[in-house]
Structures are given as structure tokens and as C-alpha cells.
Amino acid sequence: MSLLQSIKNSVRKRSIHVCYVNTGSCNGCDIEILACLSPRYDIEQYGIYVHNNPREADVILVTGGMSPQWIDKLPDLFDRVPEPKAVVTIGNCPISGCVFNRPGCVIDPPVSKYIPVTAAVPGCPPRPTEIINAILSAADELFKNHEEKEAKK
Amino acid sequence: MKKVVDVSLPVGPVHPCFKEPLRIKCETAGERVLRTEVELGYVKKGIEKIMVGRPWQETMFLAERVCGICSVVHNTAIVGALEAISGIKVPRRAQLLRVILNELDRMQSHLLANYSYCYTIEHETLAMYLLNLRETVMDAIEKMTGTRIMSAYVVPGGVREDVPDAVLSDILSALDKVDSELKRYVKMFETGKLIALRSKGIGILSVEDAKASGVVGPTARASGMECDARANEPIYSELGWHMITRSEGDNFARIMLRFDELFQSSSIIRNAIGKLEAGPVRLGGKVTAGHVKHTIEAPRGDLTYDIAVDENGEVISVAIQTPSIMNVETAAHVMMKNLASAADVTSVFISADPCIACAER
Secondary structure (H helix, E strand, O other), rough: OOOHHHHHHHHOOOEEEEEEEOOOOOOHHHHHHHHHHOOOHHHHOOOEEOOOOOHHOOOEEEOOOOOOOHHHHHHHHHHHOOOEEEEEOOOOOHHHHHHHHOOOOOOOOHHHHOOOEEEEEOOOOOOOOHHHHHHHHHHHHHHHHHHHHHHHO | OOOEEEEEEEEEEOOOOOOOOOOEEEEEEEEEEEEEEEEEEOOOOOHHHHHOOEHHHHHHHHHOOOOOOOOOHHHHHHHHHHHHHHHOOOOHHHHHHHHHHHHHHHHHHHHHHHHHHHOOOOHHHHHOOOOOOHHHHHHHHHHHHHHOOOOOOOOOOOEEOOOHHHHHHHHHHHHHHHHHHHHHHHHHHOOHHHHHHHHOOOOOHHHHHHHOOOOOOOHHOOOOOOOOOOHHHHHHHOOOOOOOOOOOOOOOHHHHHHHHHHOOOOOHHHHHHOOOOOOOOOOOOOOOOOEEEEEEEEOOOOEEEEEEEEOOEEEEEEEEEEEEHHHHHHHHHHOOEEEOOOHHHHHHHHHHHHHHHHHHO
């Protein structure tokens, strides 16, 4: 590992910018992501910053089971996120559609049909601690030695 | 001659201030906002259509997932509608426990709304204080029901399980904490000079406009309209509820009204816990066919369930009228009209406490 790479690794570990995208959730998961911001869970002590701007994000948190409005917009949004990037889905909806996946509904799960998903946190909704845990573990694996992995490809 | 350039300024759907996706299209002349329009439909799921043809045991859980912030009130509303159809009696203890949970839900929803507003006007310190205080209320809900959100606590004929006395005293101590801390935060909000600059006299909704536009809930009450479905429920009057209104109708009034209601909710819960007597919390009943329109007060305003059930307990038709849709449209068409600065578009919108998941379902 080069010196530059090790510097990048240590910097990236403490600087994860998060953007959350609601693709048809009921708000429950979104509120649990917001609760992570509160001083009790204090997501910023791990170096995670919620900016909600896809152009400076590293991790996209997707909630909800893919409503028709998002089918063309979500891949577009994913393309605008700079490399390295990861997608973490929050809740049951992006995995299976949860209670909404019934005949007659308009959503089209899973989200992994449209964009590559790195990790999924099940739960209706998951607890804030689980969300923080998922972001940290997914980002750690994915962003480590990113440039060297790219060079090998 | 100075040239005025008209700019169409889109805000959203992914925006730092919005918890949920929607797009506000603003037409601006210089810095002044001439008119705005909301584009909805990003979180449409079709819940009402899924509910049709299902037994009410399933629609209960679907109704709860209309909105994640005020899930308790949706649960109470649909169960109340089913009880009204079938004439099911609710024991006294269960009624009081429902009031306690609904008011706790209202407290966390109002705290979240005020957090969002403070975050939008970039007063992050107060925002974080309020969000941390919300966790205290969420803990009380979790101790009472077992989960933070989507508790499915209200069931036809009563509530799911009894609450032991130890939990009730925990709720009381949580309320003590909320009351004592909130007094400080309200003073911060009331006397903060920068907050007043960004809140007072902005996004004004006059009484006439409020009455014409059909706005409900705290947004209507902050404009001086007496509009609260709790006035029709005798149990609330018994527990010391009274109508709170303010006359200013601007952003500041809407947020202050929610602070006032927080203290009121806290005193209602105290009175309800004081009046709890030992007794059953769940009685049986038989579901009969019928059609009813049931309205209760959600944290954001009047919530109506128009539901028809057949004799097997299957839903024939259901229509949900949520408060958010009226407030969202009023915010876009009345409050934001001729706004002096495009920077206030988001704060005016958030002050109406929009819940897009409720509005679209």
C-alpha cells in the first residue's frame, strides 16, 4: 500500500457524507435516520455527515419500495454521486415492499433492480443504532484501498 | 431601465431541508417569489386500493403505515371507525391509555416539526436540543408499547396490553424532564433575535385566507381559526383540554403554537394517568356491516376515515382524508405568495409541518 493510499484510507474512514432518498417509504425509516442526528446517537462522532446532497455524497440511504416517479430518477441520481460510492437500503420496503407489496399497489420493489445495493438493513423500521452500524461497516469495506482496487481492474 | 429577469426556481425533490421528496416550483422576479406550485406524487403507494377487499385485521396494519411520524393516530382512527360501525364498547382504562399514547405521539410529532423548522432556518443548536428531547418522548412510547414506531397498540375493543404502574411513573418522569427542558428552549426561541428576524411577519396566513383555503390543525389555529376535532371528544374536555389559538398567522406563531400544545399535551397525559383505575383493557365484540365517516385530531389536523365494511369484516371501500394535503397546498398557494425572499420558501413550507407520506399514501 502506497503512502498516498494509506492517507486516503485514514481520511475516508472519518468522513462519510450521507444523502437519503425517500422512494416511497411511509416516513418511519426517514425519521429513524433523522433520530441518528440527535446528540444521543450522535452520528457525527463517527465522522458521518448528513448533507442530503447527492453531488457530495459517499453513501446513499434508500428508503421505500420504489414508486413509479423514482424509476427513472433514482439511477440518474446514482450516476451523479462521485466515486467511491455505496448504497445502503433502510427498512423492509426496499428489500421486499413490506406490507405495500400487494396486488393493486403501484410500487415496484426491490430497489436492487435499479441500482447496485451494497448493504440492506431490514426492520420496520430499524433502530437508529442498526442504521449507524450498517453505514459504518459497509463504508469501511467498500472505501478501503479504493484506488488500488480500481487500478487492478 | 433595470431589467427584471423572471426565473423559474425548482426546489427539490432531494433537498437538504426536506425529509420527504417533493418539488416546489417558484416563479421569481429578482428575489421576490411571485407564485409557487407543488409537484407531488413521489411517494404514492396506493394504500387505499390495497385495503379494499381485505379483512380489517390487515387494514389496521396498513393504516398504521400510511405515515411513520403519526402512526398511532392512524391506528386509533381506523379502529375508532370500526368500533363506530359495530358499536363496540371500549373500557374506561383503555380509553385513557389511548389518550396517553395519542398525546405522546402528538408531542413527538410537534417536537419533530419544531426541530425541522429550527434546522431549516439554520439554528442548529436549538434544533439538536429539540431532537434530543424528542428521544425522551420516544423512550416513553417504547416503554409503553414495546416499539418506537408502528406499535399497533390500539386494537378494536381496547388496547393490546395493560401498562404496569412502573411504566406509568417512568412516563411521568419523562414528562417532568420534557417540561423543565422545554421551558428553556421556548424562551430561547421566543427571545432569539435572529429567530425573530427569520420568523416574524413571514409567510402570513390571514384568518380570511385560512377560512377560504380549508387549512386545518395547528396551521389553522395559528391563524386564529378555532378548528380542532378534539372539541367533539368528551374525554378530552374532561382531561382539561382547551382550544389554543394565536392571531398572528406567521411562521413564528405556528411554531409557538406547537410549543404551547406540547405543554398542554403533557398536562393532559398527567391528568389521564391520575384518573386511571384498575379494570379490563380489552373487551370482545362482533364486527357488523356498515359505513361510517370518523374524524379525529391528528398532530397535523383533522384526519377522516370514510370506511365501509361488510358482515364478514372485509373492507368494501375506504377513503382517507389526511390533514397534510390541505396544509401543503395552502402553504404553496397562499403563504408563499409575494414572499420577499426566495430563501424563505423552505422555512415557510416546513412551518406548515408537511407530511408528504400522509398526503399521498
